[in-house]
Amino acid sequence: MADLRIFSYLPNPRVWKATIAARFCGVDVEVRGAPARELKGWLWDYDARPLVEEERQSLSSLARTGRVGLTGAQLFKTDAFLAAQPFGNVPAAFGPAGKVGIFESNCIMRAVARLGEATYLLYGRDAYEASRIDGFLDVSLVFARDAQIYLLALSAGTVDATIHARAKEAFAIYASGIEQALSPRRDTLVGNGITLADICFAAELALFMNEHARVEQLNRLSLDKILHAGVRSEYPLAFAHFDRLVAHEHFRPDLGPFVEKLLSRAAA
Numbered sequence: 001m002a003d004l005r006i007f008s009y010l011p012n013p014r015v016w017k018a019t020i021a022a023r024f025c026g027v028d029v030e031v032r033g034a035p036a037r038e039l040k041g042w043l044w045d046y047d048a049r050p051l052v053e054e055e056r057q058s059l060s061s062l063a064r065t066g067r068v069g070l071t072g073a074q075l076f077k078t079d080a081f082l083a084a085q086p087f088g089n090v091p092a093a094f095g096p097a098g099k100v101g102i103f104e105s106n107c108i109m110r111a112v113a114r115l116g117e118a119t120y121l122l123y124g125r126d127a128y129e130a131s132r133i134d135g136f137l138d139v140s141l142v143f144a145r146d147a148q149i150y151l152l153a154l155s156a157g158t159v160d161a162t163i164h165a166r167a168k169e170a171f172a173i174y175a176s177g178i179e180q181a182l183s184p185r186r187d188t189l190v191g192n193g194i195t196l197a198d199i200c201f202a203a204e205l206a207l208f209m210n211e212h213a214r215v216e217q218l219n220r221l222s223l224d225k226i227l228h229a230g231v232r233s234e235y236p237l238a239f240a241h242f243d244r245l246v247a248h249e250h251f252r253p254d255l256g257p258f259v260e261k262l263l264s265r266a267a268a
Contacts, residue, residue, distance in 0.1 A: 001096050002030035003115050006108065007048040008091035009036035012106035015091045016254035018112050025116020034091070040111050045075040046084070046098025051076060065086070066122035097183050105202060106137045122196050132190050136197035139177060141202050143186040145172035147208050154214035161223065168226045171208065175235045182237040187244075194248070201238075202245040209223055212266040227266075 004022075008015045010033040022029040028190035032048045033039070043051050043059070051166065054220040062076045068142050077088060084101025085092045093102040102111050113122040150167035178201060181189050187198040211218075218225060232239040237258070246255045 001054050002080075003028045004093055004095065004102075004108070004111060005030045005032065005046065005098070006093045007031075007044070007046075009039055010034045010075075011258055012035060012091060012257065013203040013255065015108075016206075017109040017199050017203045018091075018146070019107050019249050019254055020203070021112040021122055021196065022116070023110050024120040024122055024194070025041035025112060026119045027112050027116040029112060029249070033139050039090070040073045040075060040165060042076070043074060044088075044090075044092075045081045046094045064177050066234055075232075097164045105203075106140070106184045106196075109199060110137075122194070122199070123266045125191060127197070129191050133195050136189055138179075138202055139174065140200050144204055146206070151208070151214075154211065154217050157217060159214075159221065160222070161215055161221070164218075164221075164223050164226075170227050178241070179237040182241055185237065187241075189241075194245075198245060199251075202242055202251060202255060205242055206246075206259055206262075209259060209262040209266075212262045215265075 003017070004027065006015055006018060006029060008031070010031070011020060012033075015031060015033075018030055019031065021027070034050070036041065038050075041056070043053055043055075043062075056076070059076055062078055063074045064075065064077045075100055080098065081092070081101075082088055084094060084098060085103050086101075089103065091103075091108060093108040093159065094100065095102070102108050110123065117123065124133050146167045147170065150159065150163055153163050163261060178189070187203065188194055202224060222264055245251050246259050
């Protein structure tokens with residue numbers, strides 16, 4: 001039995017926060033899921049799985065109306081799922097046997113770090129480093145909120161100048177802070193080794209790179225890409241750090257193909 005099971009739409013860089021951490025810490029993490037559009041046909045539960053049509057009919061009492069990301073969709077969520085995941089969202093993580101639910105990607109990543117702290121100290125060497133790491137994780141949530149609104153609007157074709165401006169400001173604040181934290185030329189955000197702060201940064205920036213796949217929507221509204229061609233020269237330390245992390249053996253299995261695909265879209 002895995003130390004932690006995660007159910008989510010896939011691919012999802014926020015799930016990869018946990019799987020990257022697991023490689024550092026030697027923690028057994030099981031991931032279940034499918035592309036977002038297919039989750040409408042899944043049972044949302046610790047034992048998450050695709051449903052056959054007969055089950056969809058017999059389990060109609062479990063149908064709930066989706067909100068963020070799957071707005072208006074009919075989703076089959078068990079009572080046990082909602083007891084463990086009170087906000088009803090994914091990624092949704094569970095302890096062994098599904099008795100304990102863990103929600104929010106940063107918290108799922110923290111759980112992995114705690115489970116594997118005897119192997120690798122991803123959460124810092126003392127209370128001070130841990131608290132500094134928490135600061136980076138908390139700041140990432142502010143950026144992630146506006147980034148998610150922006151990316152979902154791009155996907156739905158509902159993006160406008162106001163949403164774009166908020167995401168642009170959120171990215172600038174986040175990237176500027178990362179740039180400052182790496183100056184003078186540091187190799188990691190906290191301490192002398194990779195921590196949860198670095199993992200979170202890499203995953204959130206990789207997720208934001210989905211903008212590269214939605215250029216047509218921006219062009220129709222005469223909006224510029226936030227990750228424009230010159231953005232690396234504005235935040236050279238942040239992007240150099242991102243490149244190092246993506247190339248790292250514990251990051252590359254998840255982030256490597258995802259980032260390469262989006263960069264090829266940007267080049268095209």
